[in-house]
Amino acid sequence: MTDLNITVNGEPHRIARPATLLDLLSDLDLDPRAVVVELNREIVRRPQLGETSLAAGDAVELVHFVGGG
Amino acid sequence: MTATLPTPDTALDTPLTVGGREFRSRLMVGTGKYRDNAEMVRAIEASGAEIVTVAVRRVDLDRRKEESILHHLSPERFLLLANTAGCYTADEAVRYARLAREAGFNQFVKLEVIGDRETLLPDTEGLLQAASTLVREGFTVLAYTNDDLVTALRLEEAGCAAVMPLASPIGSGLGLLNPYGIRTIKRRLSVPVIVDAGVGTASDACLTMEQGVDGILMNTALAEAKDPVAMAWAMRWAVDAGRAAYLAGRMPRREVAVPSSPVKGMLG
Numbered sequence: 001m002t003d004l005n006i007t008v009n010g011e012p013h014r015i016a017r018p019a020t021l022l023d024l025l026s027d028l029d030l031d032p033r034a035v036v037v038e039l040n041r042e043i044v045r046r047p048q049l050g051e052t053s054l055a056a057g058d059a060v061e062l063v064h065f066v067g068g069g
Numbered sequence: 070m071t072a073t074l075p076t077p078d079t080a081l082d083t084p085l086t087v088g089g090r091e092f093r094s095r096l097m098v099g100t101g102k103y104r105d106n107a108e109m110v111r112a113i114e115a116s117g118a119e120i121v122t123v124a125v126r127r128v129d130l131d132r133r134k135e136e137s138i139l140h141h142l143s144p145e146r147f148l149l150l151a152n153t154a155g156c157y158t159a160d161e162a163v164r165y166a167r168l169a170r171e172a173g174f175n176q177f178v179k180l181e182v183i184g185d186r187e188t189l190l191p192d193t194e195g196l197l198q199a200a201s202t203l204v205r206e207g208f209t210v211l212a213y214t215n216d217d218l219v220t221a222l223r224l225e226e227a228g229c230a231a232v233m234p235l236a237s238p239i240g241s242g243l244g245l246l247n248p249y250g251i252r253t254i255k256r257r258l259s260v261p262v263i264v265d266a267g268v269g270t271a272s273d274a275c276l277t278m279e280q281g282v283d284g285i286l287m288n289t290a291l292a293e294a295k296d297p298v299a300m301a302w303a304m305r306w307a308v309d310a311g312r313a314a315y316l317a318g319r320m321p322r323r324e325v326a327v328p329s330s331p332v333k334g335m336l337g
Contacts, residue, residue: 009127020140028130034137034320035128036171041164061127063168065138066332068124069099069239069266069288 007059014056022050024060034063085283087261088177088209088230090148092119095278096308097150097263099288103297106141112291113142115301120148122179122286125169126154150211152179157192159199167202178203179233179265179286181213189239193220194289197227204228213265216250218257225258231284232258236277237267240289244273245280252280270300271307278311279319322323 003014006025015027023045025032038061039045045051054060084091097120103109115122123138142149151169156162159182163250166178182199184192191214203210204227211231212224219233234254244267245251255262261283268274268287277285285308294300 009130011130030128032141033180036125036168038168043167045171051149063125064131065123065151065169065172066105066151067100067125067138067156068152069101069122 004054004056004058006054006057009060009062013060017054019054020050021048021052021054021060024054025049025062028062031060035064037062082312085261087120087211087263090146092118092148094282094305094308095284095312096305097122097286097329098291098305099286100138100142101288102292108297109292110141110302113147115298115305116291117305118147120150120222120286122150122288123151124152125165125172131296132139133173148177148336149174150179152233153181153199155183155191155194156181159195159202161179162199162293165201166199166208167206170208175209176207176208177210178228190235191215191220193217196220197223200224200227200229205276209264209295216247216254218250218253221254221258221262225260229260231261231263231283233263233265235266236264236273236285239266240274240291242269242293243267244269248276248280251277251282251306255281255283268304274304274307275311275314278308279315286309315329 004017004019006013017023021037032046032049040059078104084093085095094117096116096118098113098116098118099122100109121142125192126315146252153162153165156165156234162180162182170176180199182192182195183189200210202214211233214220216234224232234251236245254330263286264282268285270289274285292309293299
């Protein structure tokens with residue numbers, strides 16, 4: 001079973017397949033409550049993270065709040 | 070600096086209502102550019118602000134154990150007002166606003182669509198377009214704009230909950246460059262007018278509030294002060310003083326002197 005090649009926050013990333021978005025967050029040691037996830041420019045709501053499978057070439061954005069004016 | 074001085078009595082003032090929520094403080098503050106989070110929190114406490122702005126950015130995957138800004142600011146205590154800073158198109162701003170709302174705190178957004186990298190002045194066409202889209206999607210839009218009346222009127226027509234004209238460019242600290250423009254916007258709009266950006270020191274904030282606007286949002290003036298906490302106190306008083314002076318109604322300006330002491334009863 002080969003790894004999936006995806007993009008996370010603009011950088012190439014490999015993850016063992018099969019993988020959901022929740023698996024990716026766990027892989028990255030991120031708390032799902034602390035980030036907002038976009039998959040191929042569509043927001044994926046928290047309850048759907050564990051049901052959304054990743055496919056090769058997917059682009060994931062993980063964002064949160066930082067200081068700003 | 071201690072907190073022993075009383076805050077001005079603004080009991081005669083009505084609360085500021087934005088997007089159906091009431092606020093006692095008319096000073097809103099940003100959370101960017103502080104030397105550290107502890108200083109930021111102390112400055113925000115000192116400012117008395119109830120609305121604080123935050124930005125939406127990628128999680129830094131190399132430093133992900135770093136504490137999020139939410140560890141320092143309780144969403145129960147403050148209205149976290151997400152901005153779309155750094156967005157140069159309407160589409161980009163709408164994307165950031167949707168991400169911010171998904172974080173789950175509120176539907177408020179401080180909309181910025183920037184049109185020029187040097188001055189960070191708004192792209193008014195993109196701004197109006199993004200404002201319409203976001204209002205349609207149920208956002209409470211507070212729109213950062215320039216000191217142009219017509220753009221402010223169009224933003225109000227588009228359904229913005231507040232219009233936020235600049236005092237001067239973001240981070241410039243140049244103070245209130247166009248008091249007439251700001252007064253005109255305030256006079257003509259029904260929604261709250263909150264001056265955003267450009268205030269550098271307490272006198273700028275006071276002068277801005279004296280124009281009759283509903284509030285001020287600032288960030289750099291606090292974050293880049295030598296002592297942000299002391300400056301936050303100064304700004305709090307300045308905003309309250311300017312508001313109180315506006316409500317009090319200033320004396321007329323005269324080109325000649327008028328004695329303050331009786332002219333009768335002078336010695337013969």
